[in-house]
Amino acid sequence: MQVTETLNEGLKRGYAIKVTATELEEKVNEKLAEAQPEIEMKGFRKGKVPMPLLKKQFGQRLMGEAMQETIDGAMSKHFEDSGDRPAMQPEVKMTNEDWKEGDDVEVALSYEALPEIPDVDLKSVTLEKLVVKASESDIEEALGNLAETAQEFEPRKKGSKAKDGDQVVMDFVGKVDGEAFEGGAAEDYPLVLGSDSFIPGFEEQLVGVKAGEEKAVTVNFPENYQASHLAGKEAVFDCTIKEVKQPVAAKIDDELAKKFGADDLAALKSQIGERLEAEYAGASRAIMKRALLDALDDMVSFDLPPSLIEAEAGQIAHQLWHDENPDVQGHDHPEIEPTEEHVKLAERRVRLGLLLAELGQKAEVEVSDAEMTQAIMNQARQYPGQERQFFEFVQQNPQMQQQLRAPLFEDKVVDYAFELATISDKEVSKEDLQKAVEAMENE
Known part of the structure; x- marks a missing residue:
């Protein structure tokens, strides 16, 4: 040979x-x-x-x-x-x-060929970690939001008109071409106006009704309605209003806390504080990760494989096009040519991707089977009732496994870099953290 x-x-x-x-x-x-x-x-x-x-x-x-x-x-x-x-x-x-x-x-x-990746001194990287403590006002605001989700409804004064957000208790019968249709009738049905739980246009017509009133609501079923025999047809619902109720936020007390699995109000506040600080820490980590990647990008320079740049730029352009054209679900669209901006972003992604892969390999960073299983389970929750099928699909699909493993590997390499870098804490307000997140997202 x-x-x-x-x-x-x-x-x-x-x-x-x-x-x-x-x-x-x-x-x-x-x-x-x-x-x-x-x-x-x-x-x-x-x-x-x-x-x-x-x-x-x-x-x-x-x-x-x-x-x-x-x-x-x-x-x-x-x-x-x-x-x-x-x-x-x-x-x-x-x-x-x-x-x-x-x-x-x-x-x-x-x-x-993949290029030779130069060594980087992670110990020379300096980063700032934004630290936000959950204030009493933050906890009270979150507590108020919880109370709203646990709201109840109480009858309005007799003769009051229903407002958006009120609950209307009613009997109704739906008819198409004068004939009642299956599934179009109910008694004592509680409907919250503005919840968008009924056909478009239905709830708006009930704003202003009173208890004891009868109201004919005329709507058109959507063209893509799941019941094909009703799709696109006009329907009239004869509604008899029995009660009009206004929303009342739940009282913020120990009973509310127990509804959310806490022993008492103090324990619920403590849980809310921990959850808020975990959210702040997650946002802070994302900002610090961006700063790390920016620092690494400035520290290294090496030749990049043109094929990887071309593939990455094409993927970026394609994804951004779909973000701007959400109505197009498939790929039946004109060919999308990457711009110079797409290519520049692709170069950064490829350079950092190769560098992080090299750092992870040298540090012997690995994604464990348990971590992969947890990632698959988290993804499977997006498909209620089909979790098992999704799990089996991933097990039989190496490409899907790689898609799930890649971000786990990257985050572990980033954590490794954080351990070696010099990090200083900076306590800031929630508003300052939010501004930093917005600035990062707008870059």
Whole structure:
């Protein structure tokens, strides 16, 4: 076998690989000899089929296997000897397309090598950690929001008109073309006006009704309504209003605390404070992570594989296009050309991605099976009732596993960098933290 370098330009590499006909024939004979003891053929005892007959019967198929294995072996040995790591799947192409049995096999191998990543001194990185304590007013505000979610409704004064946010208790019967339809009637139904739980346009027509009043509500079912026999049709609902109730926030006391699983109000306040500070810490970490990545980006410079830049820029452009065109769910749209801004962002992402991967490898950072399982379970919760199917799908899909593993690995490398960096705490207000988050998101 001969391997000859044909291209060495920046990160681009090219090699011509020649596998001689003699090597291939030896490989085929080796495979036949290995299989011969187990082969049975009419007219011969097991293991006694002559080699020429075996070659005639199986030689062509084994030749293909021999070619593939030999070329794969040559590639593996090349990467082992050279130390190169391809940025993407190498391109392998047979150059003597008129090949016939007895000829040498000539193959062109081309790829972009991953660059040498320079060492960085993480101990020289200085970062500021924003620290926010949950104030009494923050806790009281969160407590008030909880009380609103636990609100109850009490009857309004007789003759009062229903307002947006009120609860209307009513009987109703829905009709299409004068005929009542299945599922279109209910008694003593409590409907909160403004909850958008009914067909669009329904609740708005009940604003202003009084207890004891009858109201005909006319609406059109949406064209994409789940019941196809009603989709797009006009319906009239005859409503009899029985009660109009106003919302009343729950009292902030020990009873409210128990509704949310706390022993008493003091314990609930303590839990709220811890939750708020955990939220603040999460936002603070995101800001500090951005500062770390900015620092690392300034510290390193190395050649980047063009193929990775092109792929990343295309993905960024595609994602941003869909963000701006949320109505387009599929990929049936014009080709999206990345801009210079997309390419610049792609270069940063690729550079930092390669650097973090190198740091993680040197620090022997690993994502454990338990961490992966937890990540899959968290993702599966987005598919209620289909958690098991999602779990099995991920287990059988290496690409999906990598998508879930990558952010876990990155966060662990970032934590490793935090341990070595010099970090100083800075106590700030919730408002200052929010401004810092907005500034980061607007960059």
